[in-house]
Amino acid sequence: TTQKIKKFGLQRVFEEIEWAGKNKITFLFIADANFGIFLERDGAIVEKIVQTKKETGWPEIISNSWTKNMKTGTIELAKKLYDAGCFKKFTASIQTTTESSLDAIKRKNADGSVFGDILYTAKDYGFPVSTELIIGLPEETYSSYIDTLDFVYENNISYLYSILQVLTNSEMGQKKYIEKYGMKVIKTESSFSDEHSKEYELISVGTNTLPIDDYEKLLLFQWFIHSFHDNHLTHIFANAISKMYNIKITKFY
Numbered sequence: 001t002t003q004k005i006k007k008f009g010l011q012r013v014f015e016e017i018e019w020a021g022k023n024k025i026t027f028l029f030i031a032d033a034n035f036g037i038f039l040e041r042d043g044a045i046v047e048k049i050v051q052t053k054k055e056t057g058w059p060e061i062i063s064n065s066w067t068k069n070m071k072t073g074t075i076e077l078a079k080k081l082y083d084a085g086c087f088k089k090f091t092a093s094i095q096t097t098t099e100s101s102l103d104a105i106k107r108k109n110a111d112g113s114v115f116g117d118i119l120y121t122a123k124d125y126g127f128p129v130s131t132e133l134i135i136g137l138p139e140e141t142y143s144s145y146i147d148t149l150d151f152v153y154e155n156n157i158s159y160l161y162s163i164l165q166v167l168t169n170s171e172m173g174q175k176k177y178i179e180k181y182g183m184k185v186i187k188t189e190s191s192f193s194d195e196h197s198k199e200y201e202l203i204s205v206g207t208n209t210l211p212i213d214d215y216e217k218l219l220l221f222q223w224f225i226h227s228f229h230d231n232h233l234t235h236i237f238a239n240a241i242s243k244m245y246n247i248k249i250t251k252f253y
Helices: 010-022 039-056 072-083 099-104 112-125 142-154 175-180 212-230 235-245
Strands: 027-029 061-063 129-135 158-163 185-189 200-204
Touching (some): 010 039, 039 072, 072 112, 112 129, 158 212, 212 235
Parallel strands (some): 129 158
Antiparallel strands (some): 185 200
16 A cells, blocks of 8 residues: 555645644645554654644644554554644544455454554543444445444444445446445435435445345444434443443344
8 A cells, every 4th residue: 555655745745734824724634545654754744733733723623534554653643633632533444343344345454452552542542532334345244243333332432334335436336346245236316415416326235245134224223323322312221231231232222
């Protein structure tokens, strides 16, 4: 991955950060899908952001996508931004903990011990961790997705979930890939549609390991637990029962 990444010159990046500070830009999004992958370089960018905010008071909020293959040094960069008041939580990329599914999408999460260190350090530093889960990934099953949910709840990670979107020009969007994993791909109206313009997207609603019936059951369960537990309607009662009888949160629901 690192060999394919193109970099802007650091001086250009520094000047853009200075411009954001001078022009009182409230929100700054770092357009880097793997921020933190180059610890020394990205560390210099973080230092510049912190310095600029200290001198000008801007930008107020930073949003970025941390590198998928996180290292322990990644959390140190996050702490500097957190201490400067630039963000409220650390987003760790998980999507799934199912190894066969990660292989199918050619992705690798941080090593278990490294990720454990990151979670422990984040807790020690006092800032929350969040992530995103995806429903419908190849090789995922109903029970394996529940296992990922259990991991998230056991480690006090807040999360968002989404349905797998299939991009036309991606490897996943190719006929050979779709047939290999038995993906059931449909075209549906996008949430970005409005009365002025209609937009559509391709989503996967089943695979050879997650039949449509299981997919619908899983989607309903995820909606249910997110609505009641994650939105704090029943979480106190559920957590109490979970601790009292030593059962998983997903088992309670």
